[in-house]
Amino acid sequence: xxxxxxxxxxNLALKQEMERDSRVLLLGEDVGRNGGVFRVTQGLFDRFxxxxxxxxxxxxxxxxxxxxxxxxxxxxxxxxxxxxxxIYASMEQLADHAGRIRTxxxxxxxxxxxxxxxxxxxxxxxxxxxxxxxxxxxxxxxIKVVVPSTPYEAKGLLIAAIRDPDPVxxxxxxxxxxxxxxxxxxxxxxxxxGESRMVTEGTDITLIxxxxxxxxxxxxxxxxxxxxxxxEVIDLRTLSPLDTDSIVESVKKTxxxxxxxxxxxxxxxxxxxxxxxxEKALLHLEAPVExxxxxxxxxxxxxxxxxxxxxxxxxVKAIHRVVTF
Amino acid sequence: xxxxxxxxxSVERLQVLDEQGQCDDALRPALAENxxxxxxxxxxxxxxxxxxxxxxQREGRLGTYASILGQEAAQVGSAFALQPGDWMFPAxxxxxxxxxxxxxxxxxxxxxxxxxxxxxxxxxxNDFPITIPVGTQIPIAVGAAMGAKYLADPIAVMAYMGDxxxxxxxxxxxxxxxxxxxxxxxxxxxxxxxxxxxxLKRQTAAKTxxxxxxxxxxxxxxxxxxxxxxxxxxxxxxxxxxxxxxxxTLVECMTYRLGDHTTADDASRYRNxxxxxxxxxxxxxxxxxxxxxxxxxxxxxxxxxxxxxAKAKVEQxxxxxxxxxxPDPQDIFLFTYQDLTTELNEQMETFRxxxxxxxxxx
Numbered sequence: 001x002x003x004x005x006x007x008x009x010x011n012l013a014l015k016q017e018m019e020r021d022s023r024v025l026l027l028g029e030d031v032g033r034n035g036g037v038f039r040v041t042q043g044l045f046d047r048f049x050x051x052x053x054x055x056x057x058x059x060x061x062x063x064x065x066x067x068x069x070x071x072x073x074x075x076x077x078x079x080x081x082x083x084x085x086x087i088y089a090s091m092e093q094l095a096d097h098a099g100r101i102r103t104x105x106x107x108x109x110x111x112x113x114x115x116x117x118x119x120x121x122x123x124x125x126x127x128x129x130x131x132x133x134x135x136x137x138x139x140x141x142x143i144k145v146v147v148p149s150t151p152y153e154a155k156g157l158l159i160a161a162i163r164d165p166d167p168v169x170x171x172x173x174x175x176x177x178x179x180x181x182x183x184x185x186x187x188x189x190x191x192x193x194g195e196s197r198m199v200t201e202g203t204d205i206t207l208i209x210x211x212x213x214x215x216x217x218x219x220x221x222x223x224x225x226x227x228x229x230x231x232e233v234i235d236l237r238t239l240s241p242l243d244t245d246s247i248v249e250s251v252k253k254t255x256x257x258x259x260x261x262x263x264x265x266x267x268x269x270x271x272x273x274x275x276x277x278x279e280k281a282l283l284h285l286e287a288p289v290e291x292x293x294x295x296x297x298x299x300x301x302x303x304x305x306x307x308x309x310x311x312x313x314x315x316v317k318a319i320h321r322v323v324t325f
Numbered sequence: 326x327x328x329x330x331x332x333x334x335s336v337e338r339l340q341v342l343d344e345q346g347q348c349d350d351a352l353r354p355a356l357a358e359n360x361x362x363x364x365x366x367x368x369x370x371x372x373x374x375x376x377x378x379x380x381x382q383r384e385g386r387l388g389t390y391a392s393i394l395g396q397e398a399a400q401v402g403s404a405f406a407l408q409p410g411d412w413m414f415p416a417x418x419x420x421x422x423x424x425x426x427x428x429x430x431x432x433x434x435x436x437x438x439x440x441x442x443x444x445x446x447x448x449x450x451n452d453f454p455i456t457i458p459v460g461t462q463i464p465i466a467v468g469a470a471m472g473a474k475y476l477a478d479p480i481a482v483m484a485y486m487g488d489x490x491x492x493x494x495x496x497x498x499x500x501x502x503x504x505x506x507x508x509x510x511x512x513x514x515x516x517x518x519x520x521x522x523x524x525l526k527r528q529t530a531a532k533t534x535x536x537x538x539x540x541x542x543x544x545x546x547x548x549x550x551x552x553x554x555x556x557x558x559x560x561x562x563x564x565x566x567x568x569x570x571x572x573x574t575l576v577e578c579m580t581y582r583l584g585d586h587t588t589a590d591d592a593s594r595y596r597n598x599x600x601x602x603x604x605x606x607x608x609x610x611x612x613x614x615x616x617x618x619x620x621x622x623x624x625x626x627x628x629x630x631x632x633x634x635a636k637a638k639v640e641q642x643x644x645x646x647x648x649x650x651x652p653d654p655q656d657i658f659l660f661t662y663q664d665l666t667t668e669l670n671e672q673m674e675t676f677r678x679x680x681x682x683x684x685x686x687x
Contacts, residue, residue, distance in 0.1 A: 025475065051475060057505055062464040062498035069468020072453075073412075075475065077468075089494070096458045097465060103660040105454050106445035110663065142661055165663040194666065241666035 028080030085128030099142030156191030287325030346615025398609030402556030463499030489520025550578030
């Protein structure tokens with residue numbers, strides 16, 4: 001089985017879905033001849049032509065707006081926004097139309113659309129290229145939010161996202177894009193949206209994370225193992241809808257939890273996860289649930305970004321506080 | 326080196342019927358007598374509907390409503406050029422167009438009465454629900470047109486907007502896309518010269534809205550928006566071009582909003598009466614009526630029958646809307662996703678329990 005990077009796995013998913021279904025087409029800035037600034041769509045322009053791999057004007061609102069129109073018309077567009085910091089121009093289209101059209105038309109229209117974009121820090125990228133802004137989309141009804149953590153995950157989740165009948169925001173952790181290789185089957189497989197996965201099983205504490213933060217969380221879990229703390233790591237995969245049942249079930253077993261995310265703390269998804277644990281597992285908890293997150297600041301430029309991003313050391317400290325509470 | 330001219334543009338204005346209903350026969354669109362009568366009947370129906378909706382709001386029987394008084398020709402003339410297979414994306418001031426398309430007037434009332442079921446567009450109509458966030462329907466319409474082109478469907482897409490929308494980024498992004506991809510879309514701008522209290526001169530320093538199309542590589546034309554023949558003529562031509570793969574067109578219908586922005590507005594705060602009075606003289610229905618009378622297509626008994634038929638249709642729509650069973654409260658949840666999430670199911674269950682077993686209506 002081929003060992004692929006996440007970039008290659010996403011490329012493979014797009015290629016196979018386009019081969020399978022002529023309604024699937026790609027649009028975005030530089031996705032055509034250039035194959036995308038991260039080469040995610042490399043080779044697809046030559047394979048499928050300019051009618052299906054559409055280099056668009058530099059125009060984020062129209063990229064998403066036109067993709068909504070295509071989806072409503074019956075196609076399965078996959079739009080790329082070049083970086084998460086540029087998604088805001090299309091927020092009106094996402095919140096006012098993509099997430100709403102099924103409800104406002106009472107089911108007459110729906111919007112099977114995927115909007116992909118790289119997110120997150122850690123690759124020394126310029127300003128506005130390193131944010132982790134998933135919470136805006138999770139807070140928007142009618143939209144689903146998916147964040148893969150590894151190449152294998154990315155392929156199966158993207159195929160499920162493309163086939164989903166509702167709009168999906170697909171956030172790709174650019175720190176992971178080429179950082180690791182993993183066996184990715186050539187054969188088709190889907191990872192259902194809304195189901196988390198248990199990455200490591202444990203009995204002492206539940207570590208809940210997603211996307212690029214999975215790696216430092218796993219490192220922290222390995223360090224804790226040496227100290228005799230057995231951590232269960234959950235990769236959420238889908239942030240909306242959230243797999244509450246699996247989180248609750250795990251915490252009922254471990255009685256302790258830490259949430260790790262890259263985004264700012266306030267109103268980040270960690271707050272929602274803790275609220276759900278309070279509602280459904282409070283009496284099983286032996287300690288307050290901690291968050292290891294970015295700060296409520298602007299994402300710093302590369303010279304300081306390592307101070308902002310959660311790392312294994314910060315996760316280890318949080319685990320210590322929770323297990324010794 | 327001398328400076329050279331790279332490109333030049335001229336912006337045309339089309340008028341077929343003057344304010345006295347005199348017709349320039351060379352420009353008159355090829356409409357059968359029966360079609361001309363239909364245009365008149367639709368305009369009367371649109372105005373009758375509008376007047377009733379306004380009164381219903383004043384009586385507390387309808388929510389906020391955006392009047393189309395004075396804009397009947399721009400709406401009826403443009404929508405009349407659409408084929409059944411075409412797609413139409415309204416802004417929020419096009420009930421006249423929706424009526425021509427065949428949307429039951431009951432549904433338009435239902436929407437403004439605050440019932441989401443007014444946006445459940447019947448399956449036989451390729452129309453979008455009303456779009457309130459200004460101009461946002463434009464890129465979506467362009468995307469639908471790109472979809473039609475990709476699938477080689479021989480249809481056109483029409484997007485309505487007002488003059489205010491031409492200041493929005495989505496107008497420019499959408500028109501630019503349409504030009505670049507030669508999308509089969511027709512943009513119909515109802516330039517009614519007021520965006521709530523802001524006059525046209527505060528939306529643009531350009532002489533026309535039509536000319537903006539040239540910057541995006543396609544044609545724009547201004548028509549007398551109170552002249553139903555001119556509107557039909559320009560839009561019909563633009564739709565045919567779109568269906569034939571000749572790309573987009575912007576049609577600016579120069580008209581006037583005789584009423585307030587909505588029933589929640591008071592235009593006397595920012596607009597002078599003389600201007601309104603001047604535009605009342607340019608009434609689009611009266612203009613066509615004069616033409617029809619001259620052609621022997623109109624007389625008093627015909628007029629009476631058209632108006633009483635319109636009144637009956639509107640009264641029937643009001644009756645249907647007001648006697649429609651109330652929406653089921655759990656409908657709030659049902660259309661969020663195709664399959665409701667665990668959380669939505671839980672919230673719906675809690676909601677039902679809080680309101681007695683089953684639904685609120687039980």
